Amino acid sequence: MTRRLSMDQAVELLERELAPGQRALDDLVTEDLWLAFLRFSQRLFDVPDAPDADGLLFQYGTHAFDGPPAFTLDLTRQFEISDGEGDHGHYVQVHCELKYGVTPALKALGSFDSWFFHDAGDDLEVWAQGLTQRVAWATIHKLKPNEIRVYQEQV
Incomplete structure (x- = not known):
């Protein structure tokens, strides 16, 4: 049996x-960080036995949430957290947020x-390959982010 991580x-x-x-973290390009996120994505965590309890989100866009506009690539892992009775309580998201100039x-x-x-029966490698075959990937994969931020939040 595989040991699942907390x-x-x-x-x-x-x-x-x-x-x-x-290599210094600020020398890494988007593709280096994406590959690191995929390695992290392959690790198994102890999550509730519920649909969609362990998910990955790849999202990008130009936003000005906490300062001047920036193009942001957000690589997120979302875990479901159950309450004391085993029902859905909330989610915890772990972000690897990459910001670039606009x-x-x-x-x-x-x-x-x-x-x-992870529990949907899809293949992680197929999902990842589909994302890197998008036209956007050709634009961003060799860029160096201006900022890399790793953080966790409850949603």
Whole structure:
């Protein structure tokens, strides 16, 4: 039987995957960070036995949530948290947020999101490959983010 990890370890594990070894974090390009997120995405966590309890979200767009407009690629893992009776309580999301300056090429990409759920019977590699075959990937995969932020929030 495979040992499942505690959701409390998720941020630390993602940060460890992002640790660049011989390269400085600010030398990494989008593709390096995406591959690290995919390694993190393959780890099994102890989640409730409920549909969509462990999901991945790939989303991007130009936003000005907490400052000047920025093109943001948000790689998110979402875990369901159950209450004491085993019913849905809330979700916890672990984000790897990549921010870039706004250029005409990035702004032209608009916004996009795609979900993957581990229990849905889909293949993670097929989902990931589909995302990297999008036209947007050709624009962003070699870019260096201006900012990389890893954080957790309750939603």
